[in-house]
Amino acid sequence: MARMKTPVTLCVTSGKGGVGKTSIAVNLAFALVQKGQRVLVVDGDLGLANVDVLLRLSVQRTICDVLDSGADPLESVIYLEESLGILPASSGVPEMVTLGPEEQAQLGEVLTSIMSHFDYVLVDTAAGIGPSVLWFNRFVDHNIILLSPDPTSFTDAYALIKILSRDYDRDYFYVVFNLVSSEREGRQSYKILEGVVNKFLDVDIEYLGAIPQDKVIHKAVREQLPFVQQAPQSNAARAVFDLADRIRMLKEKQD
Numbered sequence: 001m002a003r004m005k006t007p008v009t010l011c012v013t014s015g016k017g018g019v020g021k022t023s024i025a026v027n028l029a030f031a032l033v034q035k036g037q038r039v040l041v042v043d044g045d046l047g048l049a050n051v052d053v054l055l056r057l058s059v060q061r062t063i064c065d066v067l068d069s070g071a072d073p074l075e076s077v078i079y080l081e082e083s084l085g086i087l088p089a090s091s092g093v094p095e096m097v098t099l100g101p102e103e104q105a106q107l108g109e110v111l112t113s114i115m116s117h118f119d120y121v122l123v124d125t126a127a128g129i130g131p132s133v134l135w136f137n138r139f140v141d142h143n144i145i146l147l148s149p150d151p152t153s154f155t156d157a158y159a160l161i162k163i164l165s166r167d168y169d170r171d172y173f174y175v176v177f178n179l180v181s182s183e184r185e186g187r188q189s190y191k192i193l194e195g196v197v198n199k200f201l202d203v204d205i206e207y208l209g210a211i212p213q214d215k216v217i218h219k220a221v222r223e224q225l226p227f228v229q230q231a232p233q234s235n236a237a238r239a240v241f242d243l244a245d246r247i248r249m250l251k252e253k254q255d
């Protein structure tokens with residue numbers, strides 16, 4: 001009998017809001033699907049969901065409903081394409097953000113029960129360092145820290161890495177810079193982060209690339225469409241396709 005494949009699980013996380021987590025996570029999913037992978041996007045912003053808005057989805061049942069009612073989680077997954085599932089979250093449900101131990105265990109079971117249908121599970125996390133953000137970061141195999149070259153984004157990303165390493169035994173982080181003006185700015189910003197992390201923390205970080213500031217993203221958000229489909233030749237889309245290639249290498253390492 002064929003062995004059940006375990007998917008690669010990743011989360012896109014940052015500490016700070018507004019750095020592009022949702023936009024990049026969603027478009028990365030489309031890019032991976034275009035490369036023949038089966039992908040589940042989990043909206044991990046449990047209290048202020050955005051993935052459904054970004055894709056103009058009509059949501060019937062959210063993660064919260066599954067946890068409340070014990071409904072079949074697979075029925076909550078919205079398939080945009082045969083290989084692309086979205087597990088939506090709720091908006092305006094504060095108790096979901098606190099995510100107590102019981103809900104955490106339940107959420108783990110729910111995700112584990114549907115994961116085997118996919119090659120990749122990509123979690124878009126909330127801003128901040130609340131319980132759900134920390135939980136998703138612990139749940140996944142790989143943490144992608146997404147940040148911009150802004151100093152405030154740096155300090156928030158650094159704080160998140162510090163907490164995850166100190167309190168949750170995470171010791172390896174992938175880093176993606178968003179909103180850069182050039183590839184060079186991405187690499188330079190990474191060097192600065194790497195210097196600080198190596199000096200003060202006992203973790204390893206690895207650069208996965210940079211996404212340029214690009215007006216196609218803004219337009220795509222407004223029109224609620226993925227920019228990798230709307231403007232596949234744009235600089236931002238090309239950078240996301242490159243990122244997808246690098247992420248596929250993680251899977252090759254894991255298999």
Ligand SMILES: Nc1ncnc2c1ncn2[C@@H]1O[C@H](COP(=O)(O)OP(=O)(O)O)[C@@H](O)[C@H]1O
Nearest residue numbers: 017018019020021022023212213214217218221
């Ligand atoms: N590379 C980029 N170029 C231009 N605008 C971007 C880029 N990345 C994100 N944005 C814009 O930033 C805003 C916040 O993005 P979002 O994905 O919602 O961030 P987060 O999920 O981290 O809060 C969106 O309006 C989006 O249009």
Ligand SMILES: [Mg+2]
Nearest residue numbers: 021022045050
């Ligand atoms: Mg978001």
